[in-house]
Amino acid sequence: MYDVVLLTLGSGRDAPGGGCGSGDACCGGAAEKAPGQGAAETGPGRAEERCATPRVPVLTCADTLTARGARVELVTAHSDAEIDEVLARLDAPPRPDGLTWPDPDSKTRLVVATASDGQLRAVVRRLVRRYAPPPSRRPADLPANRTVPDLPPVGVLPLDPARTGGQRDLAAQLGLPRDPAAVAAAILDGTPRRLDLLRNDGGSVTLDGALLGAADDAGRPLPWRGRVEVDDAVLSAGDDPLLACAIGNSSGYAQLDGLPLLTAADPTDGLVEVAVAVPVVTRSALGRKRVRIEVRRARGRAVAVVPRDERVPYLDDGVEGELSRKRSWWTEPGAWAVWAV
Known part of the structure; x- marks a missing residue:
């Protein structure tokens, strides 16, 4: 039988990924406001969404696992170091080359209780940092199109099983179970579903997607300028006033004021989908000016964004940031995995 670690990210100030109770919309905390919120449908983290008492789904899942014969340990991590202590249990025996590598035959299974996609990303980011070899020590058994080995599968336990809000989190997009008992069944009886991972040159990862742009107090998108390039396709050379740029590994960051941005984001096709929204001024037959939104899309292995504005x-996966220099994202096909039925 399996040893199962049920990991919850703590609520303290230093909780990785912004733990429940430290600025997350979950459990009555202040909602994490998206750039452009009110104008853009940006993914999970909206103010109207509240999770159930976090301890209830965690204990229910643990009880179900225990009843099935699993040895369950509940861990609350308040820092990256405490996450790393949990992930070390997934290590393979020492390799001759000295690299830390995941054990594909491990009898330990990891479940992450998530109040937001940002929390799940925090754990996957630590997995990448643990197992990604330095470029100078790249082993021969690493796939040519990857910088990380197959990361250990992760069970996902949403802390809001009902998901009553209007936005779908990553678990919902992937069709993963939300009921704690069903999550436990996927951990013990399911199979790994491998998914693409977006890495970026800022040292982080993206599981769902990123939305670049902001809005004024009335919810109107604020134009900004930047060069956006997907492989060899240039969506904007930096002269266009962009209302938004969506970078999608999945489909959560897909609309701007009801206008579809991403239409074919697929977390299993090895490609990233990118879209930019550009206002275009036209004139009617009577000479009146009209503004329509033009959406330019491209798909490829990598995307680079160079902001022209300061x-x-x-x-990015529900976590706020500011881009002040070039940022590149690239796909790692099938690099991470979730337990699925």
């Missing part, structure tokens, strides 16, 4: 706000 700082461009963005939301």
Whole structure:
């Protein structure tokens, strides 16, 4: 039988990924506001969404696992170091080359209780940092199109099983179970579903997507300028006033004021989908000016964004940031995995 670690990210100030109770919309905390919120449908983290008492789904899942014969340990991590202590249990025996590598035959299974996609990303980011070899020590058994080995599968336990809000989190997009008992069944009886991972040159990862742009107090998108390039396709050379730029590994960051941005984001096709929204001024037959939104899309292995403005706000897997220099994302096909039925 399996040893199962049920990991919850703590609520303290130093909780990785912004733990429940430290600025997350979950459990009555202040909502995490997206750049452009009110104008853009940006993914999970909206103010109207509240999770159930976090301890209830965690204990229910643990009880179900225990009843099935699993040895369950509940761990609350308040820092990256405490996450790393949990992930070390997934290590393979020492390799001759000295690299730390995941054990594909491990009898330990990891479940992450998530109040937001940002928390799940925090754990996957630590997995990448643990197992990604330095470029100078790249082993021969690493796939040519990857910088990380197959990361250990992760069970996902949403802390809001009902998901009553209007936005779908990553678990919902992937069709993963939300009921704690069903999550436990996927951990013990399911199979790994491998998914693409977006890495970026800022040292982080993206599971769902990113939305670049901001809005004024009335919710109107604020134009910004930047060069956006997907492989060899240039969506903007930096002269266009961009209302938004969506970078999608999945489909959560897909609309701007009801206008579809991403239409074919697929977390299993090895490609990233990118879209930019550009206002275009036209004239009617009577000479009146009209503004329509033009959406330019491209798909490829990598995307680079070079902001022309000083700082461009963005939301990446529900986590806020500001882009002030070039940032590149690239796909790692099938690099991470979830337990699925």
